[in-house]
Amino acid sequence: MTGSSFTPDNLAQFKATFFDECAELLVDLEERLNEMQAETADSEALNAIFRAVHSIKAGAGAFGFTQLVEFAHRYEALLDRMRDGLVQQTAAVATVLIHAGDILAGLVEAARSGEERSKDYGSEVSVEIDLLLAQVDGLESVITPVAAQGCDSDGGGEEPDRQPDTTVYVIDFAPRTELFRHANEPLLLIRELKGLGDLQIECFTDRLPGLRVMEPEDAYLRWRVTLTTDKSLDEVREVFEFVEDDCELAISAVAAEPEPREEDQDATAAGTRDADPAPSVEAPAVTDNAAPAADDAPATDGAAPSVQPAEERPAKTVSSKAAPQSGGVSSIRVDLDRVDRLVNVVGELVIAHSMQSQLNLNSGADFQSNQNNEDMTRVIRELQECVMAIRMQPVKSVFSRMPRLVREVAAKVNKQVRLLTEGEQTEVDKTVIEELADPLTHMIRNAIDHGIETPEEREAAGKQPMGKIKLSARHAGGNIIIQVIDNGAGINKEALLKKAISKGIVSEDAKLTDEEIEELIFAPGFSTAGSVTDVSGRGVGMDVVRRNINKLGGRISLHSTQGKGTCFTLTIPLSLAVLDGMLVAIGSEKYILPLASIIESFRPQGEQIRALAGGGEVVSMRGEYIRLIRVHHLFNIKDAVTDPRRGLVVVTETANGGKVGLLVDELIGQQQVVIKSIQENFDPVPGVSGATILGDGRVALILDIEQLKTMPAASGELWRPSSAAQTEQLAEEAQGNGQNAHVSAPTTDPEGRQLPITV
Amino acid sequence: MSEQIDNPLQDEVSREASPVESRNIQQFISFKVGDEEFAIDIMAVREIKGWTATAPLPNQPEYNLGVLNLRGTIVPTFDLRCRFGMGRTKTTPYHVVIIASVQERTIGLLVDAVSDILTVNEDQIRPVPDMERITAAEFLSGIITVEESMVVLLSLEKLFHRGETSSSAELAA
Numbered sequence: 057m058t059g060s061s062f063t064p065d066n067l068a069q070f071k072a073t074f075f076d077e078c079a080e081l082l083v084d085l086e087e088r089l090n091e092m093q094a095e096t097a098d099s100e101a102l103n104a105i106f107r108a109v110h111s112i113k114a115g116a117g118a119f120g121f122t123q124l125v126e127f128a129h130r131y132e133a134l135l136d137r138m139r140d141g142l143v144q145q146t147a148a149v150a151t152v153l154i155h156a157g158d159i160l161a162g163l164v165e166a167a168r169s170g171e172e173r174s175k176d177y178g179s180e181v182s183v184e185i186d187l188l189l190a191q192v193d194g195l196e197s198v199i200t201p202v203a204a205q206g207c208d209s210d211g212g213g214e215e216p217d218r219q220p221d222t223t224v225y226v227i228d229f230a231p232r233t234e235l236f237r238h239a240n241e242p243l244l245l246i247r248e249l250k251g252l253g254d255l256q257i258e259c260f261t262d263r264l265p266g267l268r269v270m271e272p273e274d275a276y277l278r279w280r281v282t283l284t285t286d287k288s289l290d291e292v293r294e295v296f297e298f299v300e301d302d303c304e305l306a307i308s309a310v311a312a313e314p315e316p317r318e319e320d321q322d323a324t325a326a327g328t329r330d331a332d333p334a335p336s337v338e339a340p341a342v343t344d345n346a347a348p349a350a351d352d353a354p355a356t357d358g359a360a361p362s363v364q365p366a367e368e369r370p371a372k373t374v375s376s377k378a379a380p381q382s383g384g385v386s387s388i389r390v391d392l393d394r395v396d397r398l399v400n401v402v403g404e405l406v407i408a409h410s411m412q413s414q415l416n417l418n419s420g421a422d423f424q425s426n427q428n429n430e431d432m433t434r435v436i437r438e439l440q441e442c443v444m445a446i447r448m449q450p451v452k453s454v455f456s457r458m459p460r461l462v463r464e465v466a467a468k469v470n471k472q473v474r475l476l477t478e479g480e481q482t483e484v485d486k487t488v489i490e491e492l493a494d495p496l497t498h499m500i501r502n503a504i505d506h507g508i509e510t511p512e513e514r515e516a517a518g519k520q521p522m523g524k525i526k527l528s529a530r531h532a533g534g535n536i537i538i539q540v541i542d543n544g545a546g547i548n549k550e551a552l553l554k555k556a557i558s559k560g561i562v563s564e565d566a567k568l569t570d571e572e573i574e575e576l577i578f579a580p581g582f583s584t585a586g587s588v589t590d591v592s593g594r595g596v597g598m599d600v601v602r603r604n605i606n607k608l609g610g611r612i613s614l615h616s617t618q619g620k621g622t623c624f625t626l627t628i629p630l631s632l633a634v635l636d637g638m639l640v641a642i643g644s645e646k647y648i649l650p651l652a653s654i655i656e657s658f659r660p661q662g663e664q665i666r667a668l669a670g671g672g673e674v675v676s677m678r679g680e681y682i683r684l685i686r687v688h689h690l691f692n693i694k695d696a697v698t699d700p701r702r703g704l705v706v707v708t709e710t711a712n713g714g715k716v717g718l719l720v721d722e723l724i725g726q727q728q729v730v731i732k733s734i735q736e737n738f739d740p741v742p743g744v745s746g747a748t749i750l751g752d753g754r755v756a757l758i759l760d761i762e763q764l765k766t767m768p769a770a771s772g773e774l775w776r777p778s779s780a781a782q783t784e785q786l787a788e789e790a791q792g793n794g795q796n797a798h799v800s801a802p803t804t805d806p807e808g809r810q811l812p813i814t815v
Numbered sequence: 816m817s818e819q820i821d822n823p824l825q826d827e828v829s830r831e832a833s834p835v836e837s838r839n840i841q842q843f844i845s846f847k848v849g850d851e852e853f854a855i856d857i858m859a860v861r862e863i864k865g866w867t868a869t870a871p872l873p874n875q876p877e878y879n880l881g882v883l884n885l886r887g888t889i890v891p892t893f894d895l896r897c898r899f900g901m902g903r904t905k906t907t908p909y910h911v912v913i914i915a916s917v918q919e920r921t922i923g924l925l926v927d928a929v930s931d932i933l934t935v936n937e938d939q940i941r942p943v944p945d946m947e948r949i950t951a952a953e954f955l956s957g958i959i960t961v962e963e964s965m966v967v968l969l970s971l972e973k974l975f976h977r978g979e980t981s982s983s984a985e986l987a988a
Contacts, residue, residue, distance in 0.1 A: 400887075404887060645871065646870075691873030692873060692874060693873075732887070732889045733889065734882065734889055736889070736920070737888070737889065737890055737891055737921045737922060738872075738889075738891040738920070741872050741873065741875070742873075742874065743873055743874075744873065747870070753884055754868065754870060755869070755870035755881075755882050755883065755884045755889060756870060757882075
């Protein structure tokens with residue numbers, strides 16, 4: 057893999073792939089480093105870190121990103137010493153590793169964007185690494201760039217005459233044409249093998265056709281390689297990892313004890329390897345794993361500070377790749393666009409099928425065709441689930457970016473913060489994941505800057521100097537609930553209100569409930585920071601976060617206790633594509649209610665409905681009082697059933713576990729619907745989370761119960777009372793709403809909105 | 816979709832300005848709302864279809880007719896007559912919806928009838944006279960004369976920019 061040359065045509069594409077891989081590797085690296093900091097890391101984690109760094113280095117070498125290669129190499133050298141147990145894994149070392157990880161990420165970003173980082177970028181970390189290396193390797197190996205030979209004795213006190221267990225493998229390797237098509241090269245593989253130990257190579261040319269019929273791009277050669285090595289079969293297999301599917305390969309171990317053989321001096325540049333595997337019966341003094349690494353150490357060391365092109369380190373290349381993909385899930389990388397297309401087509405299929413079902417129903421189709429239709433429904437449903445599952449990913453990929461953010465931000469504002477994460481494996485649709493990164497980043501940044509106090513303040517308040525932020529994810533119905541909880545100072549409601557008044561967002565005599573005051577945080581142009589700092593106050597506020605979350609069809613709410621901390625809760629649909637829905641009629645309009653939130657529905661008797669003194673109505677169900685929401689009020693639907701005794705109350709569960717009853721005219725039926733975004737072409741509509749297309753091609757809106765629950769203002773004004781008893785009660789409701797209008801006012805355009813224009 | 820409307824007036828209105836004259840040629844689609852003739856940039860027009868029923872969105876300004884299904888895309892649709900303060904259009908199957916792109920969004924405009932494609936030289940576009948009483952002037956981007964009749968150019972960006980189209984409950988509050 058190292059040092060392959062690419063045709064210019066494909067270079068850009070290879071580069072893109074490389075950076076994709078880098079992104080994944082960096083995420084993995086980050087995660088492992090966090091384990092290390094949390095001291096939950098084992099040797100597997102260290103290996104994983106090493107592999108990530110190494111893979112980045114190898115790719116970077118191929119593309120000539122010298123600065124990146126240089127740094128990665130140094131990083132790798134340190135990791136290598138750690139794997140050998142020469143550098144102990146202490147907190148201090150972990151910190152260096154983490155910083156180095158950040159620098160590496162920075163350099164990858166620089167390479168990707170093509171901008172130059174200054175020569176001394178990351179030099180502090182480099183120096184620290186060099187110091188650590190110097191402690192084990194002796195100063196000269198760090199300072200003298202190339203000490204390739206003769207520094208075996210530096211190698212941490214390894215006996216140079218130590219002999220590993222050796223095995224002879226016979227490898228029959230016959231590449232297929234695809235191997236070349238996939239930009240692999242047998243020579244490189246053989247070089248890698250060479251790095252593992254002693255080689256004897258036979259090349260079979262029997263398949264070579266005559267020159268006339270030969271396709272220059274086809275593979276005709278076969279090799280038999282006899283490899284004498286101390287490596288395990290897996291490690292030998294590892295060499296062929298990327299070409300396994302593109303060749304015929306047979307590896308067999310011949311004997312545990314090989315006959316001694318002269319070091320194979322083949323013509324390749326890999327000849328600088330010392331390896332020196334004079335075979336002997338002695339078992340190594342060190343453990344199996346450490347032995348080969350130590351063996352390679354001198355060459356790698358010596359090269360550490362120098363600019364080293366990637367192809368110079370074949371042996372390490374192989375051993376570093378050891379054990380990564382053993383087992384694990386096999387996967388393919390697919391362009392997201394293709395998956396999207398598939399999802400869309402399946403969505404259309406679902407719609408088309410529901411049209412067909414409708415038709416069957418109306419035409420009174422016979423038993424057989426109804427039966428067929430049932431079968432089809434099941435298959436389509438399964439197909440849809442499969443397709444949706446393709447897009448699901450654990451939220452880990454977003455969560456794992458946060459520890460680094462926390463470190464950086466905390467360092468900047470001189471606070472001590474520890475991030476805890478929970479439910480990282482919770483799966484969400486890919487698009488949702490992508491959209492989550494920004495809001496989460498912002499919220500965590502806010503939590504550190506405004507929420508968590510300085511260590512001194514915390515101690516004064518009787519708290520531990522180290523603040524905590526907990527990031528958790530879990531499923532709840534068709535939603536994922538993500539919480540960002542900090543144990544900081546909480547929101548100072550008085551200060552918040554004062555500021556809102558001074559900004560003219562709230563009128564001075566307004567009486568707001570605690571929740572309403574907390575809501576002010578989401579007002580545009582609102583920042584609770586006392587001073588604008590480097591970290592926040594860049595003019596992006598929680599209003600943007602809320603808008604982003606709303607865009608996903610989600611909601612954000614917060615709960616704060618002064619002195620104890622703040623909890624932000626995001627409720628976001630798992631997928632932006634399909635929903636199990638209940639089609640209901642309200643007046644002449646049809647709406648979809650998410651099935652997951654429906655508990656039951658019933659037609660209330662007159663005595664079950666009560667008006668509350670504070671405004672609003674409740675309906676009693678088996679002794680429980682449930683708030684009744686008249687959707688036709690909220691939406692101003694004129695031809696709807698207004699008498700609950702003639703309509704239906706659909707009892708639904710809300711995100712916080714409460715219940716509300718929605719008054720609808722009738723239930724039409726359950727169906728799976730494809731969610732279409734309204735926001736794509738329009739602004740968010742309160743009370744509506746999206747739209748769908750029904751079997752007859754008409755559009756139905758999907759109701760958002762959470763928003764309906766909090767939609768007071770419009771209903772008060774739009775209410776047309778139909779009975780005297782209700783008038784009084786609703787007049788009160790309207791009054792209550794008038795107050796709310798103050799709160800919702802800031803979410804409108806401060807420059808003043810244009811009302812419908814009359815010419 | 817079979818609702819593509821043939822232009823009935825295509826031959827009645829003469830083409831202005833041959834393309835040779837100037838490079839600053841612009842094309843507009845002109846349409847009727849009431850007795851008035853308006854035009855929008857042809858580049859913004861995605862398609863023209865016959866009127867189909869929309870699903871009303873709650874708590875929107877009156878000129879917002881709700882959303883329609885354009886082959887799987889949800890397209891908000893606006894009644895231009897109502898937008899200009901002339902009351903809601905009484906829709907018939909002969910009414911026309913112009914599907915247009917405005918700042919990466921797709922919207923539908925209900926008009927009475929589509930008239931013509933106008934090809935005009937930039938210098939034929941006259942500025943809108945300063946009329947303080949008409950607040951609408953700000954979304955009128957110019958006036959052109961076609962066969963002695965006046966066609967008003969509309970700026971969809973100004974008429975339907977984001978934030979303007981919605982307003983919903985906030986507006987009602």
